[in-house]
Every structure is written in C-alpha cells, then in structure tokens.
Amino acid sequence: MSGGGLQLWVASKAKRFMAMALGLGVLAAQSITPAHAFPVGYGPVSPGTDWIVMDATTGQILSQNNPYTERFPASLTKLMTLDLAFNALRAGRLSVDTAIPVTAAAAHVQPVKLNLVPGQTITVRQAMLGMTTLSANDAATALGQYLGDGSISRAAAAMTAKAHALGMLHTQFYNPSGLPNPGQVTDAYDMAILARHILLTYPQYRYLFSVSSFMFEGRPIPNIDGMLKLYPGAIGMKTGYTDLARFNLVTAAVRDGHMLIGVELHARSWSVAYRTMAHLLDQGFAAEGAGTGPIIALRKAIPSIIPTADAATLRQTAPANHPTLAAAAPVRQPAARRVLVTVAQRHVTIRNIVMRSGRVTQDMVPGWTAQIGAYDNYAMARRQALLIRAERHVGTARVSSVLIRHHRVWRAQLAGLNEAAAHATCVLLQRRHQSCFLIGPRQENLAMR
Numbered sequence: 269m270s271g272g273g274l275q276l277w278v279a280s281k282a283k284r285f286m287a288m289a290l291g292l293g294v295l296a297a298q299s300i301t302p303a304h305a306f307p308v309g310y311g312p313v314s315p316g317t318d319w320i321v322m323d324a325t326t327g328q329i330l331s332q333n334n335p336y337t338e339r340f341p342a343s344l345t346k347l348m349t350l351d352l353a354f355n356a357l358r359a360g361r362l363s364v365d366t367a368i369p370v371t372a373a374a375a376h377v378q379p380v381k382l383n384l385v386p387g388q389t390i391t392v393r394q395a396m397l398g399m400t401t402l403s404a405n406d407a408a409t410a411l412g413q414y415l416g417d418g419s420i421s422r423a424a425a426a427m428t429a430k431a432h433a434l435g436m437l438h439t440q441f442y443n444p445s446g447l448p449n450p451g452q453v454t455d456a457y458d459m460a461i462l463a464r465h466i467l468l469t470y471p472q473y474r475y476l477f478s479v480s481s482f483m484f485e486g487r488p489i490p491n492i493d494g495m496l497k498l499y500p501g502a503i504g505m506k507t508g509y510t511d512l513a514r515f516n517l518v519t520a521a522v523r524d525g526h527m528l529i530g531v532e533l534h535a536r537s538w539s540v541a542y543r544t545m546a547h548l549l550d551q552g553f554a555a556e557g558a559g560t561g562p563i564i565a566l567r568k569a570i571p572s573i574i575p576t577a578d579a580a581t582l583r584q585t586a587p588a589n590h591p592t593l594a595a596a597a598p599v600r601q602p603a604a605r606r607v608l609v610t611v612a613q614r615h616v617t618i619r620n621i622v623m624r625s626g627r628v629t630q631d632m633v634p635g636w637t638a639q640i641g642a643y644d645n646y647a648m649a650r651r652q653a654l655l656i657r658a659e660r661h662v663g664t665a666r667v668s669s670v671l672i673r674h675h676r677v678w679r680a681q682l683a684g685l686n687e688a689a690a691h692a693t694c695v696l697l698q699r700r701h702q703s704c705f706l707i708g709p710r711q712e713n714l715a716m717r
Contacts, residue, residue: 312512321529324520345446349415366392402489427444486641506518515535635685636685
C-alpha cells in the first residue's frame with residue numbers, strides 16, 4: 269500500500285476494508301505488513317498494554333487501563349465465531365455433531381491449524397474444540413463459513429452485527445479466525461462484554477475453554493492457554509497473537525464462587541501477559557465490594573445470526589431467566605422450535621435404542637460410515653476398526669487410505685451403518701475425546717483424512 273493510500277485509510281475508517289489483508293495466523297512468525305508501515309502512535313499499534321477486569325456477575329469494572337483503545341484482536345476474534353455457533357446450537361440450527369465441510373479457503377489459511385484438507389468434514393464439536401485449544405484457524409474458518417451459508421464475508425457481517433448489538437461499538441470483523449486485516453479491530457472493554465455474554469448466556473459450553481487437550485484423528489491437540497496451568501480457578505477463554513496485535517488474553521476465573529473476567533491487549537510477551545493477568549485477577553478478587561454491586565445487564569438482546577429474525581423470535585428462543593431481556597419471554601414456543609425439539613427427541617430415542625441393543629432394525633436403511641481415526645500405518649487403523657466393531661456390534665470394520673501431501677494416511681471406519689447407529693458411535697467416541705465424524709451415503713469422497 270502506498271503512503272498516500274495508507275493516510276487515506278487512517279483518515280477514513282469507512283475504507284478500512286479496502287486495505288490489503290495481512291497473511292499471518294495466530295502464533296505465526298511474521299506478518300506481510302511490518303509494524304513500521306503504520307503511523308507512529310496509531311491506535312492498534314500504539315505503545316503500551318491495555319486491560320480491563322470485570323465482575324462477570326454484576327458487570328462492574330474493577331480496574332482498567334486504556335480500555336477503549338482500538339487494537340487488532342488476533343485470535344480473540346474466535347470468541348465471536350464461537351458465540352454465533354453457540355447461538356445456532358441453542359436455536360436448533362446446529363448440533364454438536366453437524367458435519368461441516370472443509371473448503372479450500374479454510375484448509376489453506378495460515379497456521380496454527382489442525383491441517384484440515386479440502387473436502388474433509390469435521391463436526392461442530394471438533395471445530396469448537398480446535399478453536400478453544402489450539403486456536404486452529406482452519407477450524408474457525410470452516411465453522412465461520414458454515415454459519416455464513418458458505419461465505420466468509422456473510423459470517424463476518426453477522427459477527428459485526430452481533431458485536432454492535434451487544435454494545436461492542438469499537439469492534440469490526442472481517443473474518444472468523446482473527447487472521448490479520450487492517451479493518452478488524454476491537455478494544456479491551458468490548459472483549460470483556462463479549463466474554464461476559466458468552467459466560468452468562470451459554471454456561472453449558474464453558475467446559476470447552478478448560479479442556480486440556482482432545483484427540484483429533486488419532487493425535488492429541490493441546491490447549492495452548494498458559495493461564496489454565498498458571499492460575500488456580502482459571503476457566504481460560506482465549507489467547508491471541510500476531511506481530512501487530514502482540515500478545516492478547518481473555519481469561520475468566522472463579523474463586524469462592526465469584527467469577528471475574530480479565531482482558532489484556534498488546535502485551536510485550538506471553539510471560540508478561542500471563543504474570544500481569546494473574547496480578548490483575550488477584551487484585552480483582554481482593555477488591556472490596558467485588559461481586560456485591562447491582563447486576564448490570566448486557567447491552568442488547570441476543571440477535572440471531574439470521575439478520576431477518578425479529579425481537580419477538582429472539583425472546584422466544586432465549587432462556588426465560590436471561591439477564592439481557594427485560595421483558596418476560598412468552599411461555600409458548602414458536603412452531604418451528606417445537607418441531608426441532610420433537611425431531612431431536614426422536615433422534616435421541618433412536619440412538620438410545622441402538623446403544624442399548626447393539627443392533628439395528630431392518631427398516632433403517634444402512635449406508636452411513638463412522639470414520640473413527642486416521643493413522644500412519646495399516647495395522648493401527650485395522651486394530652481400531654476391529655476394536656470399535658467388537659464393542660458396538662454394528663456395521664463392518666473397514667480400512668481405507670488416502671494420499672495427502674505425498675503421505676499415505678490409513679482411515680479406520682465402521683461402515684454399513686444407518687444414520688442413528690453411526691451418530692451413536694461418534695457420540696460414544698467423542699465422549700472419550702476420540703476422533704469420529706460421519707460420512708453420509710454416497711459421500712465417501714468427503715472423508716479425506
């Protein structure tokens with residue numbers, strides 16, 4: 269970008285999206301656009317570290333330093349992608365076992381990533397875990413594209429709309445992963461709002477941030493958030509780094525039943541970021557009156573990722589005790605919601621029957637495959653397939669292979685299943701944190717790993 273073009277961009281935020289996207293992923297070594305290309309003192313790259321500590325229950329700000337300075341969010345962006353996914357899960361538009369196709373755009377993003385390949389599918393659960401543990405950019409992009417009906421730009425627009433609806437007025441998103449984009453900015457206060465919203469609205473998914481590791485395609489994927497080991501009571505939440513964003517943390521922690529949220533942006537190093545966050549949280553827990561103030565509601569009702577959803581629908585699909593909704597939600601659910609619940613209950617019933625009996629009924633059409641692992645050699649894949657076949661008493665143990673980047677990968681599969689039995693198999697394995705995803709009839713070509 270020329271110097272004149274850069275000055276025009278600085279002068280007009282409305283044209284930020286025209287700036288060239290930087291090609292660096294979280295924790296990557298260098299960015300395409302160096303820090304010295306930005307004006308000295310410009311917000312996102314100005315010197316200093318910003319932070320805020322917020323009481324999760326009351327919304328009270330316990331300490332802060334420059335909380336409204338715009339910064340590049342890096343992988344903290346993934347919290348908003350997760351928020352859209354949690355919202356879709358609650359509304360019944362997704363399940364944790366929904367198969368997400370991996371596009372070339374998702375597979376070819378910068379590291380760090382799960383090394384997904386085009387045509388592969390992963391479940392929503394695997395994508396979310398990949399984001400909360402390793403901060404995988406390919407998983408975030410795949411999930412974001414799926415939520416945006418195949419479009420990264422639609423996903424980013426939905427993310428930005430949701431941010432503004434929550435009161436995150438200094439936040440703008442252009443991708444679901446946090447890969448550098450000059451227009452993608454936030455501030456510490458906005459990130460605290462988002463973290464509090466997630467923690468209060470979706471408590472059933474808090475565990476995703478605390479998982480120490482999970483198994484994906486036969487290999488352990490570690491959680492890279494150092495606060496989980498460093499700070500007693502840490503729930504974790506998100507780390508983020510690029511050359512320009514520097515070192516960023518969003519951390520939730522609980523002590524004596526009291527939950528705090530800390531956000532730290534633009535720190536000098538991980539060691540400094542972790543030490544500072546621990547000190548800020550300690551101060552917050554020791555603050556007189558922390559946790560005893562009036563509850564401050566989140567700014568707005570929860571919008572749907574479908575832009576046309578109206579406020580009445582949002583109230584109907586939100587929990588009755590949600591703190592952001594002043595008006596009481598109607599008792600009656602909308603018809604579409606009742607149908608979704610009925611379908612879900614029916615599938616749960618079918619899965620329970622299959623799991624109890626170990627057999628499938630004749631009126632359920634087979635043709636589904638559960639891919640239960642990927643290995644470097646045939647013997648290991650065959651052993652896994654036979655073990656799961658002996659345990660489940662359904663389907664046929666099978667091993668197939670694929671050549672990926674000149675490397676042969678052997679895939680353990682349980683084939684010849686109906687949909688319910690395949691689903692039940694993956695549910696069982698995922699509860700053990702083992703890799704499993706579904707391949708539908710005539711979709712064998714999607715199982716690339």
